[in-house]
Amino acid sequence: MPRVSFEHIVKRYGAVTVLDGLNLDVEDGDFLVLLGPSGCGKSTLLNLIAGLQDVSSGRIMIGDRDVTELDPKDRGLSMVFQSYALYPTKSVEGNLRFGLAARKLPKEEADKRIQWAADLLQLQPLMRRKPSELSGGQRQRVAIGRALVKHADVLLFDEPLSNLDAKLRSEMRLEIKKLHDTLNPTIIYVTHDQIEAMTMATKIAIMQDGEIQQFGTPDDVYENPANLFVASFIGSPAMNLSPARLELKAGNATATFGDGTQLSLVGATFDHAVQAGRDIMVGMRPEHFIMDATGTADGHSMLQLPVIMVERTGSDALISLDFVGEHLFVRAEPDRAARTKTGETVSVHYPTAKLNLFDAQTGLRL
Amino acid sequence: MSDAGVMFPRKPRRIRGRSIAVIVFLAMAAMFFCVPLYVLIVTSFKDMDQIREGAIFSLPIRWTWEAWRFAWFDACSGLSCEGLQQGFWNSVVILVPSLIASIAVSMITGYALAIWDIKWAGPFLFLLFLTAFVPFQIIMYPLIRLTVMMGIYGSTTAIAFVHTVLAMPVLTLIFRNFYKDIPSDIIKAAIMDSGSFWRIFVEIILPLSGNILIVVLILQITSIWNDYLVGVTFGGLGTKPMTVHLANMVTVSTGTVSYNVNMAAALLTAIPPLVIYFVLGKFFVQGIAAGAIKG
Numbered sequence: 163m164p165r166v167s168f169e170h171i172v173k174r175y176g177a178v179t180v181l182d183g184l185n186l187d188v189e190d191g192d193f194l195v196l197l198g199p200s201g202c203g204k205s206t207l208l209n210l211i212a213g214l215q216d217v218s219s220g221r222i223m224i225g226d227r228d229v230t231e232l233d234p235k236d237r238g239l240s241m242v243f244q245s246y247a248l249y250p251t252k253s254v255e256g257n258l259r260f261g262l263a264a265r266k267l268p269k270e271e272a273d274k275r276i277q278w279a280a281d282l283l284q285l286q287p288l289m290r291r292k293p294s295e296l297s298g299g300q301r302q303r304v305a306i307g308r309a310l311v312k313h314a315d316v317l318l319f320d321e322p323l324s325n326l327d328a329k330l331r332s333e334m335r336l337e338i339k340k341l342h343d344t345l346n347p348t349i350i351y352v353t354h355d356q357i358e359a360m361t362m363a364t365k366i367a368i369m370q371d372g373e374i375q376q377f378g379t380p381d382d383v384y385e386n387p388a389n390l391f392v393a394s395f396i397g398s399p400a401m402n403l404s405p406a407r408l409e410l411k412a413g414n415a416t417a418t419f420g421d422g423t424q425l426s427l428v429g430a431t432f433d434h435a436v437q438a439g440r441d442i443m444v445g446m447r448p449e450h451f452i453m454d455a456t457g458t459a460d461g462h463s464m465l466q467l468p469v470i471m472v473e474r475t476g477s478d479a480l481i482s483l484d485f486v487g488e489h490l491f492v493r494a495e496p497d498r499a500a501r502t503k504t505g506e507t508v509s510v511h512y513p514t515a516k517l518n519l520f521d522a523q524t525g526l527r528l
Numbered sequence: 529m530s531d532a533g534v535m536f537p538r539k540p541r542r543i544r545g546r547s548i549a550v551i552v553f554l555a556m557a558a559m560f561f562c563v564p565l566y567v568l569i570v571t572s573f574k575d576m577d578q579i580r581e582g583a584i585f586s587l588p589i590r591w592t593w594e595a596w597r598f599a600w601f602d603a604c605s606g607l608s609c610e611g612l613q614q615g616f617w618n619s620v621v622i623l624v625p626s627l628i629a630s631i632a633v634s635m636i637t638g639y640a641l642a643i644w645d646i647k648w649a650g651p652f653l654f655l656l657f658l659t660a661f662v663p664f665q666i667i668m669y670p671l672i673r674l675t676v677m678m679g680i681y682g683s684t685t686a687i688a689f690v691h692t693v694l695a696m697p698v699l700t701l702i703f704r705n706f707y708k709d710i711p712s713d714i715i716k717a718a719i720m721d722s723g724s725f726w727r728i729f730v731e732i733i734l735p736l737s738g739n740i741l742i743v744v745l746i747l748q749i750t751s752i753w754n755d756y757l758v759g760v761t762f763g764g765l766g767t768k769p770m771t772v773h774l775a776n777m778v779t780v781s782t783g784t785v786s787y788n789v790n791m792a793a794a795l796l797t798a799i800p801p802l803v804i805y806f807v808l809g810k811f812f813v814q815g816i817a818a819g820a821i822k823g
């Protein structure tokens with residue numbers, strides 16, 4: 163039985179429909195990341211499950227309980243907010259205790275849990291301080307502690323790390339991941355940071371305009387994007403997407419691009435049977451290109467293209483090639499990139515098995 | 529030291545023409561209040577002989593507390609001649625419950641309107657806003673009937689009740705706007721943690737209310753203490769506030785007018801709110817400027 167399920171959730175604000183018949187199941191112990199562009203309804207979904215907003219129609223189940231009509235405090239959830247939302251006049255300990263006091267726990271049990279959370283998150287030296295006397299990372303740890311002491315079945319996170327600097331963010335990312343590995347709670351985590359999603363999630367739901375575009379494991383979503391939106395949204399640098407026409411050349415599927423360039427699709431996987439003559443989009447991830455391979459290796463397509471620009475991004479470099487008048491980004495080793503000059507022609511290979519092909523009309527994966 | 533330290537010395541700022549105009553204007557505005565106050569104070573320390581000479585700006589020849597003593601202990605208001613002290617204690621007795629009731633009611637209404645999902649909150653707020661502009665005189669008669677019906681007319685309870693009603697529109701709006709500024713995530717967290725109206729009020733909201741409480745406290749102390757109309761209309765014979773005593777004392781006295789006693793009595797009546805201002809004035813300014821959450 164899934165831990166949390168959303169069944170036909172509709173949410174309207176007046177005439178605006180934010181969620182329109184959304185279905186989603188979260189399994190027990192899953193770390194689900196909701197990922198999507200700003201305004202797609204991620205926070206709305208989180209507020210609905212928390213009971214902070216009411217659904218217009220639909221049903222929310224937690225375990226085998228229908229919680230759609232329950233008050234927030236009776237749903238057995240805790241939430242960590244982007245702004246931490248610590249109670250400003252309470253000490254760290256007071257913050258942890260507030261949620262327990264309302265639950266009428268015996269004092270010893272409350273003390274034990276607070277002690278446990280303080281040890282787990284290294285809050286011991288901070289217990290007497292007020293939130294205003296803490297750093298961002300410390301505040302976030304308190305916020306997580308406050309969510310943990312309630313022993314909720316499901317933890318909700320709404321962009322908890324987006325107010326932290328890059329270094330602290332990667333530290334906290336690890337801490338949350340570790341927490342999930344040891345305590346194994348069910349987590350629903352909202353972010354627009356792809357790295358957070360890819361590193362922490364056991365499942366990712368990619369949302370756009372209130373609809374779930376794809377739901378699957380991080381690998382699945384990354385390697386087999388279900389449609390053009392997911393393909394262009396996931397991955398940084400983004401996947402190269404070029405329009406082409408699907409043709410049969412001597413019985414072999416081939417993509418013909420606008421300038422007549424041909425790319426063999428032998429070895430590419432098709433989920434559906436397709437006819438020749440279709441307009442398609444060919445997706446190639448920058449990191450799957452192989453530079454300087456000689457000859458035509460089996461299962462690889464070769465392209466010879468002029469260099470437009472070379473960018474150093476830190477540990478990597480990006481070479482941008484002129485492909486049918488558009489940029490085609492190829493990842494390269496920095497020292498290889500250093501030897502590359504603008505204007506020269508390089509040859510790159512792409513493994514056809516890793517091609518992503520989409521129907522140009524519907525946007526769906528072929 | 530000095531030649532190494534100051535690289536780019538800045539010229540001290542000069543007062544310019546425009547600033548002078550502002551200062552002159554402010555000085556005139558201040559004079560407007562200070563000159564009458566000066567007359568009030570010096571007259572209260574003179575004896576009647578000197579007052580009859582008519583030089584109102586001159587300092588007392590012989591400084592005396594006699595007028596103050598007389599105003600406090602012996603002056604007649606109507607038939608009783610017990611001085612202002614009677615009125616002072618009446619005012620205190622009126623002030624305390626009026627203050628508590630008006631602030632408590634408005635605070636909780638404002639909290640409910642700002643934080644909780646209340647049906648018809650919008651229209652209710654608009655109505656409150658409108659009632660803030662209704663002059664007291666218009667609803668005075670209905671209020672008299674109401675308090676008579678409630679059986680409290682002519683008592684301190686009636687005065688406190690009317691003060692609470694009158695203060696509610698503005699105070700509720702003040703509290704509501706203040707609480708609206710509390711970050712919504714904190715409220716959401718509290719609702720998920722506890723969900724109890726009173727618990728969230730007492731443990732989360734009240735401790736955040738210090739700044740606005742000071743502001744409202746000062747506003748209310750001043751307006752309740754200085755009130756005349758509510759006191760004279762709704763108070764019984766024995767529960768008239770100090771302002772009513774003062775008015776009776778000044779207007780109904782027969783024979784010669786004891787200016788020094790009247791001035792002393794006026795000052796005595798005005799002192800309590802002034803003291804509050806001096807003690808809490810700093811917090812008042814802070815409270816107006818600050819929101820619920822620091823920095």
Ligand SMILES: Nc1ncnc2c1ncn2[C@@H]1O[C@H](COP(=O)(O)OP(=O)(O)OP(=O)(O)O)[C@@H](O)[C@H]1O
Nearest residue numbers: 175178180198199200201202203204205206207354
């Ligand atoms: N109270 C409201 N009234 C009307 N529309 C609203 C309201 N709250 C949210 N919306 C709309 O609902 C949509 C989804 O909002 P939501 O806050 O869930 O987005 P989000 O995915 O969390 O975005 P972000 O990543 O920026 O936080 C947005 O288009 C927003 O304008």
Ligand SMILES: [Mg+2]
Nearest residue numbers: 204205206320
């Ligand atoms: Mg959001």
